Structure formats: structure tokens, C-alpha cells
Amino acid sequence: MYDLLVVGAGPYGLSIASHAAAAGLSLRVLGRPMASWRDNMPRGMFLKSEPWASNLSDPERRLRLEVYCAGQGVEARHGEPIPVEMFASYGLWFARHAVPDVDERTVTRIAVVPGGFEAVTEDGEVLHARAVALAVGVLPFVEVPAALRELDPAYVSHSSHHSDLTRFHGKDVTVIGGGQAALETAALLAEQGTRVRVLARAGRLNWNDVPPPWERPWWRSARSPHSGLGPGWRNWFYAERPGLFRRLPETTRARVAATALGPAGAWWVRDRVEPAVEVLLGHEVAAAYGIPGGVRLESVSRSGELTSLDTEHVIAATGFRASRERLGLLADEVRGSLAAVADGSPQVGRDFESSVPGLFMAGLLTAAGFGPSMRFVHGASFTAGTLVRGVRRRLHTGTRGGRVPAPVLRSSKGALDAAGR
Template sequence: MPDTRTDLLVIGAGPYAYAAAAYARDRGVDTHVVGIPMSFWRDRMPQDMYLRSGPDWYLDANREDTFTAFFEERGLDPAEHDPIPISVFLDHTDWFAARKGIVADQRLVADLTRPNGTFVAAMADGTSIEADKVVAAPGVGFFAQLPAWHDRIPEAHRSHTVDRVTFEDLSGARVAVIGGRQSAYEWAALLCDHGASRVDVVHRHPTPAFEKVSWKFVDAHVDQTLAHRGWWRGLTAEERAAIAQQFWEVGRLTLEHWLVPRLRPDVVTSHPETAVTAVAGDGPVTLTLSDGSALEVDHVVFASGYKPDVARVPYLGGVLDRIGVTDGFPDLSEGFETTLPGLYTVGFLATRDFGPFYGFTKGCPSAAKIVVDEMLR
């Protein structure tokens, strides 16, 4: 017999999980949340980083306990928290969970199966939870992407941004950052803040612009997703490509203007439109670039992003053979349901079927509404 029985099990305790659990509870669904609250944000992001979004990105599908409401209740002036420190966002998620009565069960799921029409989550402590339906909300930490040559650098001299969240040990060090998006340049700024002697940022595309941008264009796409089931997948390939290009230009090729004062020109050198072609040494390491230059560095930070691969979510191993997968993404219905009835997934793994904005917190409230309403259809 299972130790716990629930109608809906939400695996994860990050923004997408909180949003789904809160809306399910608001709709009267018996819901159990498992996971360490906001663990990715607390433990795998630097404590002194900032959000690219503002208070208009919130979690509540009912639009009541919003980020703006949190600012108002706490007497915080948005102008004094622009950009928003990650600590303020975490305080907001704690406040949201308390307002919605969400108390995460911090046992971890070791394996998920569906033996007799219902799901059984075997927990790491030997207990189990039975549920009629499951929402899996795995964070991007499972999906770190690395270039093929990464293992030619000794393990002690390399890290991915998902693991490199403290910088004191790199004070005085020469560091190469591989990648050219927001995380690459923000990690370069953090390395400057913590006393790195030299930071070389290497990426294949041109040097990004550093400007104040608006993410308001995403609002209309999310509204369309709510208004029309399967909106994204109903677009032509050309329409999806145009939206993806706009998202790329605003979110990838334009970086936050507030980074500029922290990117010390005597420390940071950009190497646009270049790639690493050779690696030598076991510490320090010499990187040869495609323009013929060479960098001797003490450490390499891979800001190389994330690649979806549902097989890398360990607790889904017991049901993976029943989940349709294309290019690493689970095949999802218009309501976020996988090909295994009753199993839903939200967040990064849903971006192929719902659009790139569903890898960001902007998508949390609409995803919550769609997935829970789908369960209750």
C-alpha cells in the first residue's frame, strides 16, 4: 500500500510546479507537491545575480497573488529593485507558496511507474505516493549542454554555468567563458566582481548589443496560447520561425544594459565569431581559437546553454518507454499531456510544442491554467 494517496502529484518545487499546484488547489484538486522548494534557483544560481524580467512576470493563473501584489504588500518600490535581485524573486516565491497554502514535501522521487492505471512514485527514502495524475516540472538543471571537446579539459579546470555559482576560488584567475548569451556575459561580470584577473568570452556569433529591451511582445503570444488550443503548433513553420527570431533578437542577441558597467574593459575581452579549435595542457590550459589566437587560462566556464532530453530526467525512467519523444522533447497534447495518459510536463520540455517563452517564468500562469483545465475537461 502507498504511504500517501493524492489526486494530483506535482514533481518539482520550482516556478512552474508552484504555479500548477496553486491553480490545481484553487480548482479543488487534491494536490501533493514533492521537491526541495526553489532548489535550482537557490543552489544553482549565483546569489548576486539579477532577473531579466520585471514584476509583471508572475506565477498566479488567477492573477491575484502576483509579483506586483508582493511588491505592494512588502512596500517595495520597483524602481529601487530594477533589475530585480534573485533574492527578491525567491522571497516572492516563498510568499506565493504561503498565500496558496503550498507546503512542498521534500522527499525526492526516485522512480515513477504506472502499474495498474494509477501512478506510483517510489521515493528516495523508501516510501511511496500513489496519484491519479502527475505533472512533472523538471528544471533545466537536468539538461546542461556541453561542446564535444569539453572533456579534453581536466575536470578541476572546467565547469558549466549550472554548477559554477560561486567565484571566490577564481579570484586572480584567468578564465575563458564559452558562449555569448546573457549567462556568458553575466558570469563574466560576476567574475569581474570577484576579482578574476582576465576573462575571455568566446562565441560564434557577433558581439551582442547591450540595451534596454521590452519583453512585452511575448504577452500577445501567451494570450493567443490561452485563447486557442494548440495555437503554437497551428502556426506555419514560417510564422514560428519569425517569432523565434524575434525572441532570439530580444532575448539572446540583446543583453541587459546593466551589465556594461560591471564588464571591466581591463579584464574582459570578447572574441566574437570565433570557436575553439584545439585544447592543450592539463592546467593551465591553452585554447586555440579559429582566428589563430591562443588563450592560456586557469579555468573554462561553459555558458553553452541547455538541450532538451527527457531521458535525462532520472525519475521518468520507469515510464520512458511509454512516452513519445521527438528530438529529446516529449510529444505533448494541446493540454501538456504526454502520450502516457495522465502524465503532463511543463516548462523547458514543453517549448517545442508551446513556444520558446514556455522555458521562462512568463509561461508559468498560462501553463498552469491550460494543464489543470485539461485534467478537468
């Protein structure tokens, strides 16, 4: 039986595994390393976050992105975006140097058993661990507008479903959304010869400013400090003090997690969008119908005016919604026993432990607990060290890291499940 099973091998999973290995825990990591970065982002995309805010976390902080880039003959500079392909390669390099061998199989089911958990892999092998860390990324939580969900997938997709946009060359595509994913996808489509438009419900597009210089007068830094989520004291608090963020009232945390750092495009994509992409602002999709060769979208403006347009494909760049109900790999009795916060995501204690003893959460699932930084790679550093300390506490003393109530789990047969109660 392993001490810890890490499910997921993206930035959070690899960072957690690095800290767990350094702590001497018996460890198994499952998942294809950096899968979503390698398989679900088109070539030509860039990281929106600064290079220095995009490090995976090892305890000694030796395996930073800038170190990898330097080894490739590239300088990771403040204010210059890093290609997604380079970041994905960095993650693979990090895994080779900081993490025990990664088992690339997918976990299909996790259940509570006497002494801990059992995990079933895609080929039927059963693994046992005393604790589990779920670092499943964002793909299980894809959010598509209700009007589009029943349409033929050949004509409707989510922005995270594409590693290659060339299939849309010469076609007519409508991208729904007003954030970075929508705007950068639209820019890439336009640049390859696709007729593309952006349809957004906001009244205007928001653009991030060019970041201030790294070195600047002290008084400017004092007024608006740099942080992993951008300049300013509010962003600094979200990025650098997630432990304090967790002490805010639950309703405040849920609201901030949902609204802070709202949809906006990076400054470096603006000049690629404005001259080349049609933008329909203040429109929300009210209905959608399949037509021969595509989709008919009916949108409603803020004034109530209806607009109809036909397009060959719709890409919904409409983000993700993390909730316990979407954790399909958890056995029904485990998923149903997770305490949740106002937005439906699992409630976690100060060490990222859920209400199921020994089951820890990471990444987007914890944004309502620890703040907006959990939506970005930057949050992996705080998460990895804190979560592994919580695992060690759970393994060595049996105490919980926070105030999440521990429910009595019952199996599907109604017998007392083995959570140690």
C-alpha cells in the first residue's frame, strides 16, 4: 500500500509529487504528464502568466522555468510570453528530474476501503493507498452554454478540445466568450485564413495592460507590487497569501473566486484581434439549432434584440466550472459524501484535505477555498508544500488539517464504510 496516490500529472500533480518524494513518502503518480498542455492547446498559443510566475514547485526551487529555458538557449524575460509548447516541454523535464516514474494510465474509479483508498486504472489494475491527492486539472470541468449542449459535436466544441486548428482553414467559425482563450483562439484562426467572429455577452472587451518593468522606483513598487497574478495589492493578496484568503467568510471567498481576474485578453494579443476578427458584443446565445453543414445561433442583445447567424462551427471558450458532481472518477458514495461550498466545489481544510479523511484536492477545485491563484500554475507552489504537510499529518498522527466535518461514509450496501469510523 502506498502512502500517497497522486491522480493527475499536470503542474499541480507533478509539484505535489516532487514534494511528496522529497518528504520520503511511498508514492505513485498516475496520469499522462502535462497532457492538457500537450494535447488540448493549439500550436502558437502562449502563456498569459509571466515566466517567473509559471514555475512548477520542487522543495529546493532548483527546477524553475527560467532554468529550463536557459538550458534551451532561451532567456525567460519578464513581460515576454512563453510559448505553450516550451512550457509543456518544461513540465516533462521537471517530471524527469523531480518525480518518480509516472504511470501514464488513467484512473477510472476511486473508493474508500479499510485503511485508505483503492484506485482502479483503465486496464483494471487495483492500487491501494493511505491517502489520495486529486490533481485532475480543468478538463473534467468544461463548461458549455446550455443552448449548445445537445448539438452535434461535429459542429460544436470547447476551446480546450483543440490541439490543432488547421481543420478550420477556410471555414466560418464563431467563438463564444470574451476571455483570453476566446481571443487567442480567434487570433490563431484569423491568421490561418479562417473567417472568424467573437460573440461575447459583455458590453466591451477587457485587455490587460503591459506589465510594469521588473525594476522600477521603490515608490512605484510600493503602490502596485508585482505578483504572480499581476500588479497591484489586491492581486498580490490573492497570489501570495492564499492561506489568509482561506480565512475570509465562505460567501466572500466564493464570490471572489468566481469574479476576480475576470475575462480579459493579454496585451500582446490585442493587435492580432482588433484588425482581423469581427466582434459582436453584448450578445448572449439564447438558442442554437443544427442546420445542414453547421449551426444557426440566435442571440439576444442587452436591449432584447434578437440576432440570428449561421456558422459552420461554434467554439465555446466559456471556461470551466469545478464541482464535486463532475468528479466522475470518485465512487458514488465518496462523491456524495463530500462537503461542498457555495459554488458546488468540495470544501477543503487548511491542508487541502476534503471532508473525506485522507482525500486531498488541488487546483481549480480549491479556488473557492484558497483563492484565484488556484486557477493558475502559480498556485501550485503553495499547494504542493501545504498539501504534503497535510498528508504527513494525516499519515503520522491521524489528525485533520482544518475544520471540514468528517462524514460517516456508507457504502452502496449501506454498511459502514471504512473511513476509520
